Amino acid sequence: MKILINGEPGESISVLDRGFQYGDGVFETLAVANGQPLLWDRHMRRFFHGAMRLGIQAPAEGLLRREAEQVCRGASRGVLKIMLTRGVSGRGYAPGPEAAPTRTVGLLPWPDYPAxxxxxxxxxxxxxxxxxxxxxxxxxxxxxxxxxxxxxxxxxxxxxxxxxxxxxxxxxxxxxxxxxxxxxxxxxxxxxxxxxxxxxxxxxxxxxxxxxxxxxxxxxxxxxxxxxxxxxxxxxxxxxxxxxxxxxxxxxxxxxxxxxxxxxxxxxxxxx
Amino acid sequence: MKILINGEPGESISVLDRGFQYGDGVFETLAVANGQPLLWDRHMRRFFHGAMRLGIQAPAEGLLRREAEQVCRGASRGVLKIMLTRGVSGRGYAPGPEAAPTRTVGLLPWPDYPAxxxxxxxxxxxxxxxxxxxxxxxxxxxxxxxxxxxxxxxxxxxxxxxxxxxxxxxxxxxxxxxxxxxxxxxxxxxxxxxxxxxxxxxxxxxxxxxxxxxxxxxxxxxxxxxxxxxxxxxxxxxxxxxxxxxxxxxxxxxxxxxxxxxxxxxxxxxxx
Structure with a gap:
């Protein structure tokens, strides 16, 4: 398991992140084969559309792509999970002006469904x-x-x-x-x-x-x-x-x- | 701001926590006056009912009460926020057998609504x-x-x-x-x-x-x-x-x- 949180390797996020507090975000799961995520463009279209609908500022696609390649490198197969939340802000449903989005880009194990x-x-x-x-x-x-x-x-x-x-x-x-x-x-x-x-x-x-x-x-x-x-x-x-x-x-x-x-x-x- | 995560002072939770991944949990917000949470019994009734409906094992009420008193001590007023998630497990909607609930008990600032x-x-x-x-x-x-x-x-x-x-x-x-x-x-x-x-x-x-x-x-x-x-x-x-x-x-x-x-x-x- 290899996860980048806002570009840095990590395993934890703030307890005040609005993803944790309210489920305030979007995600994608992509199949990975031979180090490459499949159907990248289609997943990105949905991801950016979702972020736009929720009013969350999305990162540049090129940045996500580089981070995805970094975590997928060398994996014969796996699951690439990309998450975007509205980030940390004070209590309450209204996002504070200080909220900066949190992105996570992680490679997770391939699910072991029977063939x-x-x-x-x-x-x-x-x-x-x-x-x-x-x-x-x-x-x-x-x-x-x-x-x-x-x-x-x-x-x-x-x-x-x-x-x-x-x-x-x-x-x-x-x-x-x-x-x-x-x-x-x-x-x-x-x-x-x-x-x-x-x-x-x-x-x-x-x-x-x-x-x-x-x-x-x-x-x-x-x-x-x-x-x-x-x-x-x-x-x-x-x-x-x-x-x-x-x-x-x-x-x-x-x-x-x-x-x-x-x-x-x-x-x-x-x-x- | 003072937060206990599973009883320990902390500010972060696992990125794999199902609260962050899926919003898989319940919460309560209580008013705090003179170090005491108000309407404790009523909030607890809803909290335990919610946990039961989601099938999440709730902590003992006595434990929550002690943690609440610990974070509220000395606060003339504030917001006590109690959260319970299904905890960390692998990817996928089915909770893994390894998931142990995450509880957070925190004192947050009183909101500054105009009088x-x-x-x-x-x-x-x-x-x-x-x-x-x-x-x-x-x-x-x-x-x-x-x-x-x-x-x-x-x-x-x-x-x-x-x-x-x-x-x-x-x-x-x-x-x-x-x-x-x-x-x-x-x-x-x-x-x-x-x-x-x-x-x-x-x-x-x-x-x-x-x-x-x-x-x-x-x-x-x-x-x-x-x-x-x-x-x-x-x-x-x-x-x-x-x-x-x-x-x-x-x-x-x-x-x-x-x-x-x-x-x-x-x-x-x-x-x-």
């Missing part, structure tokens, strides 16, 4: 914990993650991921993944205008699917649409594409669309 | 930032505070507080206060079942109002109900009771009910 998750697929469940709608933070990868944590804590043994619904019954995403379903030959993924995180891998799937002659639509998806679907898969920047083998008692094949998408995303993911 | 806020009242505005509904975290004072921060950042010069509505047009609370309105002799405060923080001072007002022969009701309150109201006031543990003098262009008198409530809350608040 079979990608080849054979995963078991998934529906979570009871709802994801809120009309969220001003929709789309952003921000530091307020309690809904996802509570949903994640529901997972039964043997379940690799849980799906989160909003109070209208729309399924939005997994706790740490975006959701895709294949229904009568069309690839569908939930609309994230009012909740959720617009995943970098999700964006890339949506861009590349048309070249495979796969019809693709961003839309509202309910639980019954998922249970009726022909194929289901999950994405994020670390896992790439996981076929879903089972949701509760419904079983799915790892179908041809999922395999095509896995194949075309190979350059953007880290091999197991 | 006229309590005597003459404050100017308030409606915020555009919505507060989400159907929030599994409703009622808790948790560390995911981005909605409140974004709302707070909207405040115009001269506005001491902003009111937050949900997407159905119900006004839930201020960014850092609970809301009361007096309408045809009845005291009303918003229902917090689906959003908001159940303030300790709010609870005490609801308990004490009946003894003053003031009818009291927890209910849905919309913007028009507030603009039609006879009196409006705001509460929290630090400010006590602030009359609202103006919301946008509507002016209010600091009416008799507000004055009665201020008077009966005097023992529970810190004098300016």
């Amino acid at each position: 079979t998750y990608r080849t054979d697929g995963v078991n998934v469940q529906f979570c009871h914990t709802l994801i809120t709608r009309h969220n001003i933070l929709a789309g952003l990868k921000h530091l307020n993650r309690l809904e996802q944590i509570l949903a994640r804590m529901e997972l039964k043994d043997g379940c690799a991921e849980g799906l989160m619904q909003d109070e209208t019954g729309h399924v939005i995403e997994g706790t740490m993944t975006n959701l895709f379903v294949v229904s009568r030959g069309t690839l569908l993924t939930p609309d994230l205008k009012s909740s959720g995180v617009t995943g970098v891998m999700r964006g890339l799937v949506l861009e590349r699917a048309p070249a495979l002659s796969i019809d693709c639509r961003v839309t509202g998806i309910k639980r019954e649409n998922i249970l009726d679907a022909d194929e289901v898969f999950l994405t994020n920047s670390l896992i790439g594409v996981w076929p879903v083998r089972r949701i509760d008692s419904r079983e799915y094949p790892a179908g041809t669309v999922t395999r095509q998408i896995q194949e075309v995303m190979r350059d953007a993911t880290v091999a197991d | 006229t806020y309590r005597t003459d009242g404050v100017n308030v505005q409606f915020c555009h930032t919505l507060i989400t509904r159907h929030n599994i975290l409703a009622g808790l004072k948790h560390l995911n505070r981005l909605e409140q921060i974004l709302a707070r950042m909207e405040l115009k010069d001269g506005c001491a507080e902003g009111l937050m509505q949900d997407e159905t047009g119900h006004v839930i609370e201020g960014t850092m206060t609970n809301l009361f309105v007096v309408s045809r002799g009845t005291l009303l405060t918003p229902d917090l079942k689906s959003s908001g923080v159940t303030g300790v001072m709010r609870g005490l007002v609801l308990e004490r109002a009946p003894a003053l022969s003031i009818d009291c009701r927890v209910t849905g309150i919309k913007r028009e109900n507030i603009l039609d109201a006879d009196e409006v006031f705001l509460t929290n543990s630090l400010i006590g009771v602030w009359p609202v003098r103006r919301i946008d262009s509507r002016e209010y008198p600091a009416g008799t009910v507000t004055r009665q409530i201020q008077e009966v809350m005097r023992d529970a608040t810190v004098a300016d």
Whole structure:
């Protein structure tokens, strides 16, 4: 583990940092292969957009890139986590004039998911914990993650991921993944205008699917649409594409669309 | 400023603490007068309830009390802030088995609100930032505070507080206060079942109002109900009771009910 805090190697931050006090910041997690973070430009676009939406002054991209290269150097694979908070200020929600942003750039261990998750697929469940709608933070990868944590804590043994619904019954995403379903030959993924995180891998799937002659639509998806679907898969920047083998008692094949998408995303993911 | 981190004087926490990584924790802020935190039992009830809802192992109350007395000793007035996070664990929303909670107990400076806020009242505005509904975290004072921060950042010069509505047009609370309105002799405060923080001072007002022969009701309150109201006031543990003098262009008198409530809350608040 190697972490730079505002450019200096470190392991601790001020207890008064607004990241700790209020979750006042954004983050990115990138897959690292052969010393290089993958999909850098896409992650940076979301990162700078998030910082702008929260009104936090972002560092220059070149600075982040140099720090990322410094921590990733020599790593055959790993996870690059970049965080930006509004920094240290006095108590109270209003940021003080003295607050200067805190950035952390760290290389963390590669998660040890079984290789079979990608080849054979995963078991998934529906979570009871709802994801809120009309969220001003929709789309952003921000530091307020309690809904996802509570949903994640529901997972039964043997379940690799849980799906989160909003109070209208729309399924939005997994706790740490975006959701895709294949229904009568069309690839569908939930609309994230009012909740959720617009995943970098999700964006890339949506861009590349048309070249495979796969019809693709961003839309509202309910639980019954998922249970009726022909194929289901999950994405994020670390896992790439996981076929879903089972949701509760419904079983799915790892179908041809999922395999095509896995194949075309190979350059953007880290091999197991 | 005097802070104990897991019982030891300190100023920094691990960058891997889940409080910093995800806002995974709860907090309390108590007024301190003459070396003593006010309304300790009520704050502790909410604190332990919040920890339980998040599944975080809380420390013994006696230990917190001793630490609180240690940091508050000799302070004529101040703010006691107690935080509890799920502690340090590896990356990912699932808490690792190694996570041991982090507690911080700190004395922070008394906020320098003008004394006229309590005597003459404050100017308030409606915020555009919505507060989400159907929030599994409703009622808790948790560390995911981005909605409140974004709302707070909207405040115009001269506005001491902003009111937050949900997407159905119900006004839930201020960014850092609970809301009361007096309408045809009845005291009303918003229902917090689906959003908001159940303030300790709010609870005490609801308990004490009946003894003053003031009818009291927890209910849905919309913007028009507030603009039609006879009196409006705001509460929290630090400010006590602030009359609202103006919301946008509507002016209010600091009416008799507000004055009665201020008077009966005097023992529970810190004098300016």
